[in-house]
Amino acid sequence: xxxxxxxxxxxxxxxxxxxxxxxxxxxxxxxxxxxxxxxxxxxxxxxxxxxxxxxxxxxxxxxxxxxxxxxxxxxxxxxxxxxxxxxxxxxxxxxxxxxxxxxxxxxxxxxxxxxxxxxxxxxxxxxxxxxxxxxxxxxxxxxxxxxxxxxxxxxxxxxxxxxxxxxxxxxxxxxxxxxxxxxxxxxxxxxxxxxxxxxxxxxxxxxxxxxxxxxxxxxxxxxxxxxxxxxxxxxxxxxxxxxxxxxxxxxxxxxxxxxxxxxxxxxxxxxxxxxxxxxxxxxxxxxxxxxxxxxxxxxxxxxxxxxxxxxxxxxxxxxxxxxxxxxxx
Amino acid sequence: xxxxxxxxxxxxxxxxxxxxxxxxxxxxxxxxxxxxxxxxxxxxxxxxxxxxxxxxxxxxxxxxxxxxxxxxxxxxxxxxxxxxxxxxxxxxxxxxxxxxxxxxxxxxxxxxxxxxxxxxxxxxxxxxxxxxxxxxxxxxxxxxxxxxxxxxxxxxxxxxxxxxxxxxxxxxxxxxxxxxxxxxxxxxxxxxxxxxxxxxxxxxxxxxxxxxxxxxxxxxxxxxxxxxxxxxxxxxxxxxxxxxxxxxxxxxxxxxxxxxxxxxxxxxxxxxxxxxxxxxxxx
Numbered sequence: 302x303x304x305x306x307x308x309x310x311x312x313x314x315x316x317x318x319x320x321x322x323x324x325x326x327x328x329x330x331x332x333x334x335x336x337x338x339x340x341x342x343x344x345x346x347x348x349x350x351x352x353x354x355x356x357x358x359x360x361x362x363x364x365x366x367x368x369x370x371x372x373x374x375x376x377x378x379x380x381x382x383x384x385x386x387x388x389x390x391x392x393x394x395x396x397x398x399x400x401x402x403x404x405x406x407x408x409x410x411x412x413x414x415x416x417x418x419x420x421x422x423x424x425x426x427x428x429x430x431x432x433x434x435x436x437x438x439x440x441x442x443x444x445x446x447x448x449x450x451x452x453x454x455x456x457x458x459x460x461x462x463x464x465x466x467x468x469x470x471x472x473x474x475x476x477x478x479x480x481x482x483x484x485x486x487x488x489x490x491x492x493x494x495x496x497x498x499x500x501x502x503x504x505x506x507x508x509x510x511x512x513x514x515x516x517x518x519x520x521x522x523x524x525x526x527x528x529x530x531x532x533x534x535x536x537x538x539x540x541x542x543x544x545x546x547x548x549x550x551x552x553x554x555x556x557x558x559x560x561x562x563x564x565x566x567x568x569x570x571x572x573x574x575x576x577x578x579x580x581x582x583x584x585x586x587x588x589x590x591x592x593x594x595x596x597x598x599x600x601x602x603x604x605x606x607x608x609x610x611x612x613x614x615x616x617x618x619x620x621x622x623x624x625x626x627x628x629x630x
Numbered sequence: 631x632x633x634x635x636x637x638x639x640x641x642x643x644x645x646x647x648x649x650x651x652x653x654x655x656x657x658x659x660x661x662x663x664x665x666x667x668x669x670x671x672x673x674x675x676x677x678x679x680x681x682x683x684x685x686x687x688x689x690x691x692x693x694x695x696x697x698x699x700x701x702x703x704x705x706x707x708x709x710x711x712x713x714x715x716x717x718x719x720x721x722x723x724x725x726x727x728x729x730x731x732x733x734x735x736x737x738x739x740x741x742x743x744x745x746x747x748x749x750x751x752x753x754x755x756x757x758x759x760x761x762x763x764x765x766x767x768x769x770x771x772x773x774x775x776x777x778x779x780x781x782x783x784x785x786x787x788x789x790x791x792x793x794x795x796x797x798x799x800x801x802x803x804x805x806x807x808x809x810x811x812x813x814x815x816x817x818x819x820x821x822x823x824x825x826x827x828x829x830x831x832x833x834x835x836x837x838x839x840x841x842x843x844x845x846x847x848x849x850x851x852x853x854x855x856x857x858x859x860x861x862x863x864x865x866x867x868x869x870x871x872x873x874x875x876x877x878x879x880x881x882x883x884x885x886x887x888x889x890x891x892x893x894x895x896x897x898x899x900x901x902x903x904x905x906x907x908x909x910x911x912x913x
Binding site: 354355356375376377381382383385386387389391392393394395402403406407434435436447450451454 | 807808810811812813814815816817818821825826829830906907908909
């Protein structure tokens with residue numbers, strides 16, 4: 302076994318009384334790596350995270366950190382720290398008390414506590430907020446403190462359960478960047494759970510795409526974006542056009558891999574439906590026999606077309622899936 | 631917004647008048663007349679005799695301390711049991727806890743008299759428990775009636791349901807993530823209880839305490855039926871004096887009960903009005 306592995310899940314199965322849950326999960330996370338569990342709600346990603354944190358008992362299998370089996374330890378005995386989606390800070394304690402709580406339990410001397418908390422507040426850019434109560438801060442500020450509070454305890458593995466999903470878009474992307482910076486600077490190992498594929502793409506070293514309690518694909522953001530192994534992954538990650546073929550298979554093409562020209566006779570013919578300005582690129586939708594196809598073009602290209610124009614599309618890089626769902630789209 | 635003129639104020643006063651008259655008529659007037667009466671002797675002259683009697687007479691003092699003692703034991707007992715029950719209902723998700731959570735409110739729906747007589751048939755010295763023990767050759771006499779134990783038991787029976795209901799609601803307001811994040815940073819169950827759960831539900835516990843105190847300091851039905859002849863609870867003592875037509879003394883007892891209730895009302899208002907700094911912006 303490589304000495305680089307921080308966290309390992311071996312045949313992990315966690316089932317609820319209802320019979321739902323995750324089965325036979327195998328995953329290794331390397332030291333300093335940020336791995337994201339990505340999937341729609343109910344796919345089991347949070348279940349895995351909470352099992353690692355010790356909040357749900359594993360039904361069978363093993364969780365190892367640095368090669369040590371922690372499967373049956375209580376949450377307070379595990380070298381993990383978790384940041385929850387919301388209501389994460391203790392409302393009756395100030396920021397300072399929130400951060401000092403875990404240090405006190407570890408019997409860190411008072412001045413050492415103070416030094417470390419001051420440092421951490423600086424790192425999460427919250428210096429000066431020591432005496433504030435959680436209710437007096439914005440959601441973004443609260444999550445900064447929550448992350449800081451977890452990092453203070455120098456956990457072996459940091460677990461983040463959709464920590465930014467309650468924040469508005471701008472703060473979310475800002476927090477994302479900062480988290481990524483702190484994570485790479487400190488070299489901490491992180492398991493991140495989200496249903497937001499954009500967030501997963503932006504943050505992760507590796508992404509685990511989940512579907513109904515199983516792993517669909519594990520890989521770097523590039524691998525998953527460029528080579529989705531299944532139609533499910535292709536559909537979940539990024540924008541994708543699914544074009545049914547006569548033989549029952551489906552061609553999947555990213556909007557940026559389709560080019561458009563006037564006239565007819567290329568891969569697909571149709572009429573321009575909408576042309577929408579989305580910042581530095583333009584999204585065009587085209588009505589074709591097989592439905593609406595989406596493509597991205599440049600502003601110069603867009604000027605040559607207007608709504609209702611007959612156009613023909615050329616499919617560039619595409620993948621073919623031969624599953625039965627294809628007729629549905 | 632229009633400027634408030636004397637006409638507006640007159641309108642406000644006119645609209646408040648009916649409720650003001652009602653309050654004066656049915657609350658304030660009798661209260662004042664009782665207070666006045668309590669400072670009179672049998673001939674209607676001003677006198678402190680009634681209070682002097684209540685605080686010097688052996689039997690009256692017995693009654694007073696007996697009432698306070700039973701009420702305090704009831705409050706502490708009800709809160710302790712209810713808190714444990716509420717913790718169990720909130721944090722243990724088992725079939726038994728679900729079953730209890732559907733049942734525990736039942737005492738709220740049983741009329742007091744019915745409950746007391748039902749309990750008597752079970753616990754009196756010739757009651758159900760005694761009969762069962764006789765089947766096994768024993769002669770078990772619970773000895774719970776006509777003494778403090780019986781009153782306290784009955785008080786608990788009535789108040790645990792109410793107290794549990796409020797505390798369960800308070801505990802339900804504490805998100806799981808607060809408890810979990812406490813465990814996560816290394817606090818054990820007991821530490822988490824004292825540092826997180828108790829401080830976050832303390833206000834509600836105080837409120838329940840004042841409610842139980844107020845309703846039990848003046849309790850009548852339970853001690854009247856299963857209480858001893860001496861000492862008596864103040865409620866029974868009051869009726870006793872009233873039926874002997876010692877109206878001035880009865881009035882003084884009323885004022886005394888009212889004074890006790892006022893103390894807990896002050897505690898109630900204080901805990902309710904005084905927001906801790908962290909509560910100001912809400913959770």
